[in-house]
Amino acid sequence: MEKLEVLPLSYRNAQTAVPPLSAWAGGLFTSFLRQAEKEADCRVAILLCTYHGQHYLAEQLESFAAQSHTNWEVWASDDGSEDDTHSILEAYISKWGSGRLSMHFGPAEGFAANFLSLTCNASINADFYAYSDQDDVWEADKLARAVQWLQSVPAEVPALYCSRTQLVDADNNEIGVSPLFTKAPSFANALMQNIGGGNTMVFNNAARELLREAGENKSVITHDWWAYMVVTGCGGRVFYDSKPTLRYRQHGGNLVGTNADxxxxxxxxxxxxxxxxxxxxxxxxxxxxxxxxxxxxxxxxxxxxxxxxxxxxxxxxxxxxxxxxxxxxxxxxxxxxxxxxxxxxx
Incomplete structure (x- = not known):
């Protein structure tokens, strides 16, 4: 029987070029840090529309401050509030500084027109754009989850992130979750319904350019349904996150509520x-x-x-x-x- 030659361990390692476990772990950790830094560098413009929002606005603003993704700025467009909405926004401008929050005046033609006016505002420049209502509470990882997915899509491809929501009552007590949609997002589906509430939507510059090209004076039913149709119709990507990313408050003042019951x-x-x-x-x-x-x-x-x-x-x-x-x-x-x-x- 032929005798097998047993090579020294050091020689075998040299021949097979297997890196030590510590080197592999170090490389993985370095890659993770680079990705985290890349995501942290992404600027998110929060497009917040308000109208008589004094009851819940401060709680929504505090949920922005609690985001794990901290690179954001708020563009608030008020549509003619006559309550304390302005004073609340001004108080947070003083608290955060003008670089964090700025207040503007909407077209006073309804919530869809107000959101489209912000979407098409040439003064707003960021990597990603997040629609926000005035009366919800964002989960701390809302922006982080959206940014992570959007970063995986090439910049030239229109991309839209949306998610389920945790339904809560006026006092922020949980009362259910929004429906779980399992069929793939598509233009054929978008013609019939919107699967993602605008309060969950975050989109990239390629998607925003399409919406800006269409213009702010579009007679559309809702801004979020319009975004879903435009992005899917023009060959973009839509990701529907099955994990709820915000607490969607149901109360008597909702302009648009859940369709679940x-x-x-x-x-x-x-x-x-x-x-x-x-x-x-x-x-x-x-x-x-x-x-x-x-x-x-x-x-x-x-x-x-x-x-x-x-x-x-x-x-x-x-x-x-x-x-x-x-x-x-x-x-x-x-x-x-x-x-x-x-x-x-x-």
Whole structure:
């Protein structure tokens, strides 16, 4: 039997060039530090819209201060408040300094127009942009989670982060969570619904440039639904985080609340029969047509197929809507979609 030669350990290590465990761990730690530093360098502009927000505004501002990602600045646009909103903002300007918070005057044309005015404001420059309502409470890692994902997307690709929310009552007591959507974000879905509340959205400069190109004078239903349609339609990426990143306060003064309970579902059915959904689609299609040169060829075809189907008779309408690929995130939602198509309310 041939005798095997046993090489000294040091010789074997030299031949195979296996780095010591300490060197491997050190390299990993260095890589982690570089990534952390890269994320920390990212400037986030928080686009905060206010209107008679005196009851909860301070708590929202304090949740900004508690963020683990500390490189942020707040651009607050007030839409004509006559309560103590201005004095609260001015107090935080004094507390934080003008480099942290600045106050501006909105167009006084509703919350969607106010958010779009901030989105298109050429004075605001950052790496990422976060929409914020006046009455929520952000979890401490909200911005950090968004920045981490956005950093993974090439800068030239439009990217939008959004998440679930923890539902709370007026006193910040937990009452549930927003629905968990499991189907992939897409333009075909965006035509039918918005999966991410604006209060959770953070987006990059490539996405913002698309929204700025579309302009602030768009007659859209909501700014967040519009952002979801634009980013997906123009070939961007959307990440829906299943982990809630903020406490979404439900109270009598909500301009827009959660759609999770049965009252909201009943209201959606009522609005469907009243033709509200059809009017929303009229507005969305009209707005999207001004950006159709930016849509991907596939998404342009989806939009054209959907728009054409709406004016057809029943059977051709159903065939073309099916061909367009539009869908909602839940079974009940898709049943409602079919009903709307049959009734000509789409």
């Amino acid at each position: 049965w009252t909201a579902r009943f209201n959606r059915i009522r609005m469907l029969f009243q033709g509200r959904f059809k009017l929303w689609n009229d507005s969305n299609i009209s707005a999207l047509l001004t950006l159709q040169h930016r849509l991907t060829p596939e998404n342009r075809e989806i939009l054209q197929c959907f728009a054409k189907a709406r004016g057809m008779r029943l059977i051709p309408r159903l065939i073309h809507l099916k061909r367009s690929g539009i869908y909602r995130q839940t079974l009940l939602g898709n049943i409602g979609l079919v009903a709307a198509a049959i009734l000509g309310k789409i």
